[in-house]
Amino acid sequence: MDWFPLYNSLRIAAVSTIIVFFTGVCGAYYASRLPRAVKGVLDVVLTLPLVLPPTVVGYLLLLVLGPRRIIGAWALEAFGARLTMQWWSAVFATVVVTYPLVYRTARGAFESFDETLAQAARTLGLGNAYIFWRIRMAVCRQGILAGTVLAFARALGEYGATSMVSGYTPGRTATISTTVYQLWRSGEDGQALGWVLVNAAISAAVLVAVNLLERPRKAAGA
Amino acid sequence: MKLEAAIRKRYGAFQLNVSFTAGSGAPLALLGASGAGKSAALRCLAGIDRPDWGRITLDGRTLFDSERRIDLPPQKRKTGYLFQQYALFPHMTVAQNIAAGLRRLPAARRRARAAELTALFHLEGTETLFPHQLSGGQQQRTALARILASEPEVILLDEPLSALDGYLRGQIEMELSEILERFGGPSIWVTHDLGEACRNCAQVCVLDGGRSSPPTAFRTLLENPRTVGAAKISGCGNLTPARPGERPGDMEAPAWGLVLRCARPWREGAAVLGVREDRIRPAAPGEENAFPCHIRRMAEDYGAVTVLLAPENAPDAGSVLRMKTSREAWAKYSGRQRLYAAIRPEDIFLLEE
Numbered sequence: 001m002d003w004f005p006l007y008n009s010l011r012i013a014a015v016s017t018i019i020v021f022f023t024g025v026c027g028a029y030y031a032s033r034l035p036r037a038v039k040g041v042l043d044v045v046l047t048l049p050l051v052l053p054p055t056v057v058g059y060l061l062l063l064v065l066g067p068r069r070i071i072g073a074w075a076l077e078a079f080g081a082r083l084t085m086q087w088w089s090a091v092f093a094t095v096v097v098t099y100p101l102v103y104r105t106a107r108g109a110f111e112s113f114d115e116t117l118a119q120a121a122r123t124l125g126l127g128n129a130y131i132f133w134r135i136r137m138a139v140c141r142q143g144i145l146a147g148t149v150l151a152f153a154r155a156l157g158e159y160g161a162t163s164m165v166s167g168y169t170p171g172r173t174a175t176i177s178t179t180v181y182q183l184w185r186s187g188e189d190g191q192a193l194g195w196v197l198v199n200a201a202i203s204a205a206v207l208v209a210v211n212l213l214e215r216p217r218k219a220a221g222a
Numbered sequence: 223m224k225l226e227a228a229i230r231k232r233y234g235a236f237q238l239n240v241s242f243t244a245g246s247g248a249p250l251a252l253l254g255a256s257g258a259g260k261s262a263a264l265r266c267l268a269g270i271d272r273p274d275w276g277r278i279t280l281d282g283r284t285l286f287d288s289e290r291r292i293d294l295p296p297q298k299r300k301t302g303y304l305f306q307q308y309a310l311f312p313h314m315t316v317a318q319n320i321a322a323g324l325r326r327l328p329a330a331r332r333r334a335r336a337a338e339l340t341a342l343f344h345l346e347g348t349e350t351l352f353p354h355q356l357s358g359g360q361q362q363r364t365a366l367a368r369i370l371a372s373e374p375e376v377i378l379l380d381e382p383l384s385a386l387d388g389y390l391r392g393q394i395e396m397e398l399s400e401i402l403e404r405f406g407g408p409s410i411w412v413t414h415d416l417g418e419a420c421r422n423c424a425q426v427c428v429l430d431g432g433r434s435s436p437p438t439a440f441r442t443l444l445e446n447p448r449t450v451g452a453a454k455i456s457g458c459g460n461l462t463p464a465r466p467g468e469r470p471g472d473m474e475a476p477a478w479g480l481v482l483r484c485a486r487p488w489r490e491g492a493a494v495l496g497v498r499e500d501r502i503r504p505a506a507p508g509e510e511n512a513f514p515c516h517i518r519r520m521a522e523d524y525g526a527v528t529v530l531l532a533p534e535n536a537p538d539a540g541s542v543l544r545m546k547t548s549r550e551a552w553a554k555y556s557g558r559q560r561l562y563a564a565i566r567p568e569d570i571f572l573l574e575e
Contacts, residue, residue, distance in 0.1 A: 119270045120309035122296035124323045124372045138313050 004171050005179040006198060008087055012162075012175065013155035016094035021148050023095075024102025025137075031103075032110040050100035054160025057096055061165050065092060085167045090175065093161035098151035105147025109140035146213045153206040157199060225376050225408045229266050229276030229286070238262050238273075240434035242427045249379070249402055249409040250437060251419035253455050254429030260412040261306075263429065264378045267410070268303045269296035280375055280408075302374030306381045308365035310353040316340075316364050317349040323371030335371065343367040358386045359394050366401060377402065377409040383418060395422065416457055428452045450573045453496040458571065459544045460502070464495035473570065478543065479535030482511050485568035492572040497565050499528065499546035504555055505564030512564040518542055520556075527552040531563055 031042055049057050065072045065083040072083045083089060113136060121131045137144065159177035166173040168182055176199050183192035228241035238259045244250035254260050265271040267278060269285065272293060278286040280301075285294050310319050320339055324332045340346055343363040353361055362382070369377065382398055383391050399422045402409050413419050419426055420440050427437040430451025447453040450461060466488045467474045467481050473488065474481050475495050482495070505512040515531035522528075529545045529552070545563060555561055 114309070116305050116307070116309040117311060119265075119268075119296070120303060120305055121311075121322070122270070123268050123299070123301055123303040123374075124368065125297045125300075125326045126322065127297070130325075135311055139311070141313075 002171070005174045005176045005195065008173070009156055009175040009177070012087065012090045012094055013152050015088070016091045016098060016155045017148060017152040019091070019095050020099050020102045020151050024099055024147070024151075025106050025144060027099075028103050028106035028110055029132075032107050046103050047100045049096045050104075054093075054097060054158065054162075055164065058093060058161035058164030061092055061096065061161060065089070065165065084165055085169070085173065087166065087173050090158070090162040090166040090173065093165045094155035094158045097158055097161055098154045101151040101154060102144070102147045105150075106140070106144045109143035110136070113140055142213055146210050149206055149210050149213065153203055153210075156202060156206075223281045223375065223407050225267070225278075225280050225410070227263075227267060227276070227278045229263075229273035229278065231262070231266060231271065231273040231275075233262060236262075236432055238266070238432045240427075240429065240432075241276075242434055242437050244376070244408040244410055244425075244437075246406060246408055248424035249377075249411040249422060251423035251426040252410055252412045252429055252434075253414070253416065253419050253426050254451075255414055255455065258414075258429040258451075259432040260414075260429055261380055262432075263434075264303065264380055264410065264412060267299075267376075267378060268301045269294060269299050270303075300373070300375040302369035302372060302377040304362075304365055304369060304377070304379045304382055307385055308353075308361050310361060310365055310368075312353055315350050315352055316345055316356070316360075319353070319364055320345075320367050320371050323368040326372060339367040339371055342370075357390075359390055359397075362386070362394060363397075366398075370401075370405065375407055377405060377407065379409065379411045381412055381414070383413075383415075398422070414455075416455060428455055430455070447496070447571055448574060450494050450496070450575055453494075453571055453573050457498070458496045459499040459546075460497040461494055461573070462541070463493060464572075465493070471567075473572070477536065477538065477541045478533045479537055480513055480533055482565060482570060483567045484570045484572065485566075486570065486572050488572060491574045493575060494573040496571040496573050497543070497569060499544045501569035502531070502543060502545040502563050502565055503547060504551070505562050507562050509562070509564050511567060512562045514560065515543070515563050516560055517558060522549065525549070531561075534560075 027046065031039055034042065062084065064070055067073060067076055067082055067084065075081055075083050117135055117139065118131050121135050157177055159181070162175060163178050168174055168178040176195050180192050180195045183195065224243055224245045226243045229238070231238045236259065240259070240263045242250060252260050252263060262271065266273045273286060273288065275288045276286065284290070284292050285299050286292060311322060314322065317336065320336050321332065324335055327335060340349060343366060345360065345363060345367060348356060348360055353364070356364065383395055386394055395418065411419065411423050425437045426440055426443055428435045428443065428451055430449065435449055435452055443452055443456050447456055447458065453461060462475045462477045464473045464475045466472070471483055472481050473484050473495055514534045516534060518530040518532045520527060520529050525548070526546050527549055529547070531543045531545055532539060532541070533543065
C-alpha cells in the first residue's frame, strides 16, 4: 500500500490547523470586543463556509486562485507559482472550511471569560502579552483546544473543496479522501476499504481527544 | 501618603461625579446603595475605566489628569484592587496566584517573599490548591496576599465581605481591618453596610446616584446628615417633603399632615425632613411635637418592635411613619388602635435632595 495519501492528508491538516488556530483565535478575540451589529455581520461571513457545500467553497476559491483569476494571475506573475493543483493548494480549501470551527469555539470561550480576571491582572502590574497567553488563553484553553482539534479532524477529511482546488494526482496531491473516491471509481473496493478504516481510526481518535478536552472541570466555587 | 481624586464620568444615562481624599491610617468608606457608582469610582481610580474629566493623584504622583492628558495604565498605578469575587486566576494554584503578583520583584527575591506572604496570610498547606478548592475566607486571603505581593501604594476594597457567609463575616472583617492597619497606606473600603463602614473606617464619603458628598466623620453622618442620600444610607427611615412653616422654627410636612418644631434652622435648599425610626416615641397629648396616629401594623424581632403609624391628619391614608422602640417600652401600648407619638425638635434633620 502506498502511504502517500496519509502523509499528504496529515501535512495538509497540520499546516491548515496551525493557520486557523492563530487566525481563528485572533479573529475571535477582536470580534468578541466589537459592537453587536458589526459582530453579527462578521459572524455570518466567517461562519458561512461551515454551512456552504464544500464544492461551492471550492468553486469560489477557484474563482480567485485560478491561474487566470485575480489572485492566481498575480501570484503567477510575481512568483511564477500556480496556486492550484499543488499539494498545498488544498490548504486554502481546508483553512476556509475549518476556520469557523476555531473562530466560533474561541469566540464563545472569550465571551464567557470573566473580564475582572484581566482587570485584576492589570492592577497587579502584569503585561498585556502575559495576560493574553497566561490568563485569557489559559482560562479559555479547553474550548479553544477542542475547536482546534475538531478543525484538524475536519481538515483531514475534507473532500469537496480539496478535490476542486488540488485535484487528484497520485503521489502529488492525492489525499485519503480523494484516494478513496478514485479507488472506488476504478473498482478497487478492497483498497478503498483499507483507507476508509484508516480514516475512521484517525477521526475516532480525534473525537476521543475532543471529548477528553471538553470534559467539564470540577465545578468551580464562586 | 494620600490619594486625592476628583473625577467625572458618564456611563450612558448615569453620571459619576466624585471627589475625595483618602489619607493613611484607617480606610475611607465609600458608602452607597447598589447602583450608586461605588465600583465605577474604584474602576476609575485603578485605571480600568477612564474618567471623562478630572484628576487623580497619589502622594503627589499624578495617575490621571484630563487637562494634562496623563492617564497611567493600571500596571503603573500601584493600586491594589480587591474585587468583589476576588478575581483569583482559576487555573492557577494559590502559590501561582501569589507569584503572579510578585512579577514586579527581581526573580531572586520572589521565592522568599512568596513564602513570607503565605505565612502572613495563614495559607500554609494550601499552596498547591486551586481557588475553587478554598473556603471563602481563604480565597479572600489569597487575593489579599496577591495584592500585597504587587506592593501597592493604595488598596481598594470592593464590598470585601459580600461574597462571604454570615457567620464567617465577623471574623474576616477583623482580619481585614488588621491587614489594612499593617499595610499603613491609604485605602478605600466600598460598602453599602453602614455598620461595616462604621466599624472599620475613620471617615465616610456617601455616594448617591453617582454623586459623592464630602468625606465626614461618622458622628456627623449619624447626628447631622445634610442630604437625603446621606440620611438614607445612615439608616434614617422616615423622610418626607417639607417646607418652612408660618412660625419661625416650624416645618410643615404636608404628606404627614403635621407642623413640627425643629431645633435646626431651615437653610436654603433643604426640602426634605428626616427622622430616625428610634427617635419617634409614644407620648402624651399636648407634649411638644406630639400628634395622634392610627397604629397600622406592628412587627417584632428579638430586641425591638417596629410600628407603622399613620398620622390622623395626613391627607392620604397611605403615608406612614416607622417607629422603632424596645419591647419593654412598647408593652403598655400593645393592643391599642391609636396613640400619640412625638419627635423631639433636635431629632429632626433638614435635608437637601
